[in-house]
Amino acid sequence: MFGNSKSAAGISSFQSLAVSLAGRVGTGNIAGVATAIYIGGPGAVFWMWLVAFLGSGSAFIESTLGQIYKVKENGEYRGGPAFYIEKGFKNKSIGKWYAIVFAISTILACGLLLPGVQSNSIASAIKSAFDIKYIYTGIVLAVLLGLVIFGGIKNIAKVAEFVVPFMATAYILVALIIVGLNYERIPEIFSLIMSSAFGLKASFAGIIGAMITIGVKRGVYSNEAGQGTGPHPSSAAEVSHPAKQGLVQAFSVYVDTLFVCSATAFMILITGMYNVKGADGNLIVDNGVYYVQAGVKQVDGSPTYTQAAIDKAFSTGQETFHPGYVGTGSYFVAIALFFFAFTTLMAYYYIAETNLAYLTQKKRAPVLLFLLKLAIMAAVYLGCVRAATIAWDLGDMGVGIMAWLNVIAIIILQKPALLAFKDFERQRKEGKDPIFSPTDLGIKNADFWENEYGKG
Secondary structure, three states: OOOOOOOOOOEOHHHHHHHHHHHHOOHHHOHHHHHHHHHHOOOHHHHHHHHHHHHHHHHHHHHHHHHHOOEEEOOEEEOOHHHHHHHHOOOHHHHHHHHHHHHHHHHHHHHHHOHHHHHHHHHHHHHHHHOOOHHHHHHHHHHHHHHHHOOOHHHHHHHHHHHHHHHHHHHHHHHHHHHHHOHHHHHHHHHHHHHHHOOOOHHHHOOHHHHHHHHHHHHHHHHOOOOOOOHHHHHOEOOOOHHHHHHHHHHHHHHHHHHHHHHHHHHHHHHOOOEEEOOOOOEEEEOOOOEEEOOEEEOOOOOHHHHHHHHHHHOOOOOOOOOOOOOHHHHHHHHHHHHHHHHHHHHHHHHHHHHHHHHHOOOOOHHHHHHHHHHHHHHHHHHHHOOHHHHHHHHHHHHHHHHHHHHHHHHHOHHHHHHHHHHHHHHHHOOOOOOOOHHHHOOOOOHHHHHOOOOO
């Protein structure tokens, strides 16, 4: 996983993990978790955990398929659902059209629908911490993203390789400190999560349907397993066997949900800085946490819960919530969200670019590529200045479109990935560094591995 094997065409396995984590670790880990607790109560956290265990399997399948059917175009490795759908389907006509539909949907989702969620959360947190207007944050974010994406995937990989481990480590460290300061409440919080998840706690029994729905929904949004985003950076990795990268990507799902999402959940629950909405729309848990937007009091999730939790833990005398208080939590969450969400925006661009490359095949399309870059920069700006509800609705639409198309595909195409895993395990038991040979496994259309691997 931490090897530095890379080439002029591909990035290292660790860089691929970093780019993938850049996509998985984002707004969903802070605002998404808070929203899940608001709608589904503490039990929603359990269902997010469950999605991680189930999702790691789909992450392995999709990322291994991405490696098996990757191609080398214009000196760089490319891959992802569109590539493995076309090459993996036995009916080539259906496979081609399905792949085109997925590629177009992914460009739409990652280029236009999803970026607004990330930029909106950055702008909201920065407004809360530094009182900078949304429009100014939008302009700066768009310019910064433009500077990175005009540099290509290698620059994206370099930025992500440095930022992602740093931001995740810092965020989890803060969470561990808060949990450590309140260690005596750990059993109580675990009990609260588990009892709420199955409706054993009377106050949450009436929202168990919403709890499961939002837990699964935010779990998928956060770790993106099965959504079809992970295979794009995993296909760019320089590895000797596809299963190597599949296992790396499966691991990234655990990092996202079991570490980063859990860090947020425990900070919020252990400090009591959250509210829970009942089935009738009224609060069944009211801890007095809210924020004001356009003069209206809002009690839903958002980064406010996390900011309030850190404020309570580290700020002397800040035992109760006050919307006008700007403390450690406000500043830390604003910085963390910037790193989390900005690296996610970089990953979104790379995914959209990869699918544009698929549609144009080996023909260079500089005009379309330039328009894509302008489109995602515009989406980032608009996400900052429009309402959060609109941004989340568009984001959910983007996730849904990609996930449905990709999950159907990996169910149909799982066999080559499973064969690769068995081959990987066999070679490991023999004491070898596994090397992939699709011909030996009866896997067809793995053109890169058949014709180019090992030839420079």
